[in-house]
Amino acid sequence: MSLKALWARLTVATLLPVTLVTMTLSPIFASHLEERVDSARRSVEALLASEYEMLLQGMNESLNQVLSTAEFPLLSRFLTGQQATLSPAQDIASQRNREQVESLFDTLLTHYDRYTRLAVIDVNGHELVASTAVPLLSRPPVVDHGKTPAFQEAMTLQPRDLFVSPPRLGASGEDEELVTAVIDISTPIFDERGQRIGVLLFTLDWSRITANLPYAQENGRGEALLVDSQGGWILPGSDGQGDRFGQPLMNQWPTAWEVMSTRNQGMVTLEENLLGFRSHDIRTQHYRSQAGMILSQPETQPWRLGILIPRPRLVGILKENPVQLVAIALVYLLSVAFGVFWVLSNHRLRGLRQRALQFSREARQYAGEVQDLYEHAPCGYHSLDSNGRVVKINRTELDWLGYRAAEVIGMRHYRDFVTPETREAFDGAFHQVLNQGQEGSAECELLCRDGTRLPVAIQATAQVTEEGFQYSRAMVFDLRERKQLEEQLVKLALTDPLTGLGNRRYLEGQAAMEIARNQRSGAPLTLIAIDLDHFKRINDNYGHDVGDLVLQAFANTARELLRDGDVLCRMGGEEFAVLLPDTTREQAIQVAERLREAVATTPTKVGHAVTADGMLAYSASLGVTLVSAGEDSLKPAIKRADQGLYAAKEAGRNRVHWEKA
Numbered sequence: 001m002s003l004k005a006l007w008a009r010l011t012v013a014t015l016l017p018v019t020l021v022t023m024t025l026s027p028i029f030a031s032h033l034e035e036r037v038d039s040a041r042r043s044v045e046a047l048l049a050s051e052y053e054m055l056l057q058g059m060n061e062s063l064n065q066v067l068s069t070a071e072f073p074l075l076s077r078f079l080t081g082q083q084a085t086l087s088p089a090q091d092i093a094s095q096r097n098r099e100q101v102e103s104l105f106d107t108l109l110t111h112y113d114r115y116t117r118l119a120v121i122d123v124n125g126h127e128l129v130a131s132t133a134v135p136l137l138s139r140p141p142v143v144d145h146g147k148t149p150a151f152q153e154a155m156t157l158q159p160r161d162l163f164v165s166p167p168r169l170g171a172s173g174e175d176e177e178l179v180t181a182v183i184d185i186s187t188p189i190f191d192e193r194g195q196r197i198g199v200l201l202f203t204l205d206w207s208r209i210t211a212n213l214p215y216a217q218e219n220g221r222g223e224a225l226l227v228d229s230q231g232g233w234i235l236p237g238s239d240g241q242g243d244r245f246g247q248p249l250m251n252q253w254p255t256a257w258e259v260m261s262t263r264n265q266g267m268v269t270l271e272e273n274l275l276g277f278r279s280h281d282i283r284t285q286h287y288r289s290q291a292g293m294i295l296s297q298p299e300t301q302p303w304r305l306g307i308l309i310p311r312p313r314l315v316g317i318l319k320e321n322p323v324q325l326v327a328i329a330l331v332y333l334l335s336v337a338f339g340v341f342w343v344l345s346n347h348r349l350r351g352l353r354q355r356a357l358q359f360s361r362e363a364r365q366y367a368g369e370v371q372d373l374y375e376h377a378p379c380g381y382h383s384l385d386s387n388g389r390v391v392k393i394n395r396t397e398l399d400w401l402g403y404r405a406a407e408v409i410g411m412r413h414y415r416d417f418v419t420p421e422t423r424e425a426f427d428g429a430f431h432q433v434l435n436q437g438q439e440g441s442a443e444c445e446l447l448c449r450d451g452t453r454l455p456v457a458i459q460a461t462a463q464v465t466e467e468g469f470q471y472s473r474a475m476v477f478d479l480r481e482r483k484q485l486e487e488q489l490v491k492l493a494l495t496d497p498l499t500g501l502g503n504r505r506y507l508e509g510q511a512a513m514e515i516a517r518n519q520r521s522g523a524p525l526t527l528i529a530i531d532l533d534h535f536k537r538i539n540d541n542y543g544h545d546v547g548d549l550v551l552q553a554f555a556n557t558a559r560e561l562l563r564d565g566d567v568l569c570r571m572g573g574e575e576f577a578v579l580l581p582d583t584t585r586e587q588a589i590q591v592a593e594r595l596r597e598a599v600a601t602t603p604t605k606v607g608h609a610v611t612a613d614g615m616l617a618y619s620a621s622l623g624v625t626l627v628s629a630g631e632d633s634l635k636p637a638i639k640r641a642d643q644g645l646y647a648a649k650e651a652g653r654n655r656v657h658w659e660k661a
């Protein structure tokens with residue numbers, strides 16, 4: 001498998017477990033997330049309810065305080081006193097009333113700690129008494145309320161009716177930059193006869209009422225929203241300052257405002273947050289206050305109160321629980337590790353399998369080659385069981401024998417193919433292999449189907465296991481060529497190359513047999529020694545080649561003259577010998593004489609270049625003797641024949657001499 005394929009598998013082995021684990025875990029995650037979202041919704045609802053309650057309660061308390069203050073007889077007395085032309089005594093009383101009003105206001109400011117300014121205004125809009133919660137404002141107090149909505153609206157109201165202004169930013173300290181959001185609450189003041197005599201104006205520090213709203217958030221992660229009907233922030237910042245005050249909600253939470261502007265209440269899932277909201281109309285939602293009618297500027301109502309908390313997300317949930325996160329990471333890691341391990345081990349297995357396949361292919365090929373070699377080897381192969389029955393035999397040997405495998409394997413004993421003459425050698429070798437587990441070898445002759453005999457050398461070994469002899473395995477070598485070669489060598493070693501006659505060694509071999517036969521039978525055995533006369537002269541006069549021709553001519557002459565069974569051989573040089581079995585002295589002398597005569601009368605054809613008539617006459621001297629019955633070797637006879645020969649030479653050559661034993 002290529003590296004590219006391995007990488008592809010590794011990628012799948014990584015992605016697949018991750019997908020499977022994700023598919024398994026995602027319903028769990030989803031249900032967990034759903035639970036958290038539900039819980040978050042419930043939190044939003046609860047927070048919204050509590051914040052709404054807080055806002056309502058704070059406002060109602062303030063409204064009630066304004067109403068109850070407006071009904072104080074002191075205020076009525078004070079305002080009435082202000083309208084009349086006063087006597088000095090009345091002036092003192094009026095001054096006392098003013099002081100009491102101021103004292104009342106101070107007490108209210110201190111006790112409730114939620115108002116920045118309390119003022120009493122006469123019907124002309126002139127401010128008669130005013131108290132502030134913080135050190136005196138640097139800006140001069142409004143003394144002419146003739147054109148302010150708080151005054152104008154209050155002047156139109158009936159007893160127990162109220163005007164509530166929208167929250168606005170107002171200076172709250174010496175530093176003009178330090179501002180706070182405030183609400184003006186005003187109500188008309190009537191005297192005992194029901195005459196409208198003035199207006200009571202409470203400037204409510206709005207941040208005191210809303211102070212708890214931003215904190216009523218879940219784990220500090222959420223956020224409270226309070227906007228007017230135009231979507232402008234009317235919630236002061238947590239430090240009481242109006243950092244976002246008046247800014248459009250649209251700027252920060254465009255999607256939130258989109259939903260809030262169209263519905264009175266609801267719960268929506270935004271991209272990042274959960275938003276719960278409801279509207280709050282100060283003009284109508286004051287059911288627990290003592291107020292009658294409440295007026296406000298219509299374009300600012302109703303307010304919308306909202307709670308925004310981050311939408312629960314899976315990552316957040318997991319981060320909350322590191323143990324769970326680690327466990328999930330471990331599951332992913334283990335599944336990927338398993339996948340990778342599986343691919344790698346599979347990859348290794350594949351490699352091993354491919355190598356095994358390759359080995360098995362090579363082994364099959366090798367086995368085929370071995371089988372081919374076995375079948376067509378230049379030698380025969382066979383295996384025999386302990387009974388000598390053929391269990392396996394190769395094609396070469398079958399071809400030699402001329403049989404088919406089916407006719408031999410399991411059907412024939414190998415011994416049957418061995419000729420009776422060589423069966424003993426075969427049996428000996430087989431016995432050695434079978435009983436002693438050794439190597440055994442024998443030279444035998446096999447009897448082939450066509451009747452021919454095949455000389456072979458058999459080398460066998462035993463296949464032995466713990467259970468003993470299994471079978472013998474033998475190699476069979478064809479000895480035909482070797483035998484022929486040996487025969488040729490023997491023949492060459494015993495033959496004279498020039499004349500084709502046997503040589504001295506050949507004579508000795510033949511003589512040994514004849515002597516033995518002679519000794520057994522008692523038949524006479526004679527020997528003739530022959531030496532060509534003056535052969536040196538022939539050589540010297542006509543050359544060596546002519547000498548050779550003469551030697552060959554002699555051999556032919558003698559061969560023709562002698563009978564079968566006579567052993568003619570060249571002893572060396574121009575010396576020859578004839579061994580005559582079953583030949584008496586007389587017969588031998590006769591043969592020698594005939595031979596001498598034949599030589600003398602049969603000149604050798606040497607060609608006209610050598611002699612005038614092309615012929616060359618020559619003669620031979622012969623010594624004849626008897627091989628005595630007591631002689632084991634031919635040597636004494638040869639010696640005697642030679643002596644006879646010398647005698648013939650001495651006597652003048654071309655003659656026969658008998659040498660007695």
Ligand SMILES: Nc1nc2c(ncn2[C@@H]2O[C@H](COP(=O)(O)OP(=O)(O)OP(=O)(O)O)[C@@H](O)[C@H]2O)c(=O)[nH]1
Nearest residue numbers: 531532533534535536537539544547548572573574
């Ligand atoms: N051409 C030829 N000459 C040979 C061969 N073998 C031996 N001779 C020669 O035969 C001759 C034998 O000579 P000698 O032993 O002196 O005898 P001879 O000349 O025959 O004389 P006598 O035997 O006394 O009659 C030598 O000259 C040898 O060289 C052979 O194979 N071919």
